[in-house]
Amino acid sequence: MDAKIVVNDIRKHFGSGAAALPVVGGVSLSIADGEFVAIVGPSGCGKSTLMKIISGFEQPDSGAVIIDGQPALRPSPKGIVISQHGSVFPWLTVQQNLMFGLNGNGHGDKAALADHYAAMVGLKGFENAYPRELSGGMLKRVELARALVVKPEILYMDEPFSALDALMNLRMRTELLRILAEERHTVLLITHDVEEALYLADRILVLSARPTTIQATFEVRHAHPRKLSSPALQQLKEAILAELGL
Ligand SMILES: Nc1ncnc2c1ncn2[C@@H]1O[C@H](COP(=O)(O)OP(=O)(O)OP(=O)(O)O)[C@@H](O)[C@H]1O
Numbered sequence: 263m264d265a266k267i268v269v270n271d272i273r274k275h276f277g278s279g280a281a282a283l284p285v286v287g288g289v290s291l292s293i294a295d296g297e298f299v300a301i302v303g304p305s306g307c308g309k310s311t312l313m314k315i316i317s318g319f320e321q322p323d324s325g326a327v328i329i330d331g332q333p334a335l336r337p338s339p340k341g342i343v344i345s346q347h348g349s350v351f352p353w354l355t356v357q358q359n360l361m362f363g364l365n366g367n368g369h370g371d372k373a374a375l376a377d378h379y380a381a382m383v384g385l386k387g388f389e390n391a392y393p394r395e396l397s398g399g400m401l402k403r404v405e406l407a408r409a410l411v412v413k414p415e416i417l418y419m420d421e422p423f424s425a426l427d428a429l430m431n432l433r434m435r436t437e438l439l440r441i442l443a444e445e446r447h448t449v450l451l452i453t454h455d456v457e458e459a460l461y462l463a464d465r466i467l468v469l470s471a472r473p474t475t476i477q478a479t480f481e482v483r484h485a486h487p488r489k490l491s492s493p494a495l496q497q498l499k500e501a502i503l504a505e506l507g508l
């Protein structure tokens with residue numbers, strides 16, 4: 263497979279002088295087209311910063327990000343970010359939120375597309391609801407649908423399910439896998455949940471403490487749907503937790 267994303271020795275610090283905070287300490291990686299890569303690492307190590315650099319929202323001090331063979335210097339329409347903080351517009355309905363990023367087409371076509379994606383994430387019947395009328399889990403599904411409706415080539419997800427309870431988290435994982443089986447995207451996922459990474463990803467990167475580097479890489483070559491209780495995946499989990507010092 264061709265490399266979709268190439269990250270070449272990225273370094274980044276914030277602040278200056280004595281207050282300078284080195285955050286990313288030299289990260290290189292290559293992500294294949296259609297690959298699902300998960301990143302785990304200690305809190306505050308620089309995961310979100312690294313993702314912001316790869317998605318073009320932050321500039322590195324040195325190093326480069328290459329997407330489809332072109333240097334990525336700014337956010338590209340090829341990629342969509344689902345951030346740690348959420349980005350649903352509270353004053354728009356579910357359908358209007360999903361239509362927001364769509365251009366071209368007539369209103370009717372956009373509405374139909376929005377409704378199709380709402381249904382895909384299990385929000386059929388809630389197209390005209392406002393975010394305040396939804397549960398936390400439903401809101402997260404609006405986020406996911408809003409990202410998918412524009413058919414991004416790359417999906418950047420920064421702890422998208424971490425605010426959800428355990429049951430909803432499991433449902434979202436399954437949902438995401440089902441959608442990815444239908445519409446292949448290249449995915450970069452940050453998570454603090456090793457099991458979530460093991461369930462979803464083709465490859466798991468363990469990042470070191472700040473300034474962060476790639477401390478270890480684990481390939482997950484198991485077919486979906488995965489059984490996390492299988493001895494092989496349990497072994498992988500223990501190896502990853504050991505890398506994290508747990
Ligand atoms: N814009 C910024 N200006 C200054 N410092 C920043 C900025 N963004 C991040 N930092 C600092 O960089 C470090 C890494 O932050 P980052 O958000 O990348 O960590 P993280 O690994 O995503 O953490 P978490 O797991 O808690 O989400 C932190 O010490 C943070 O305070």
Ligand SMILES: [Mg+2]
Binds near residue numbers: 310311346420
């Ligand atoms: Mg973060």
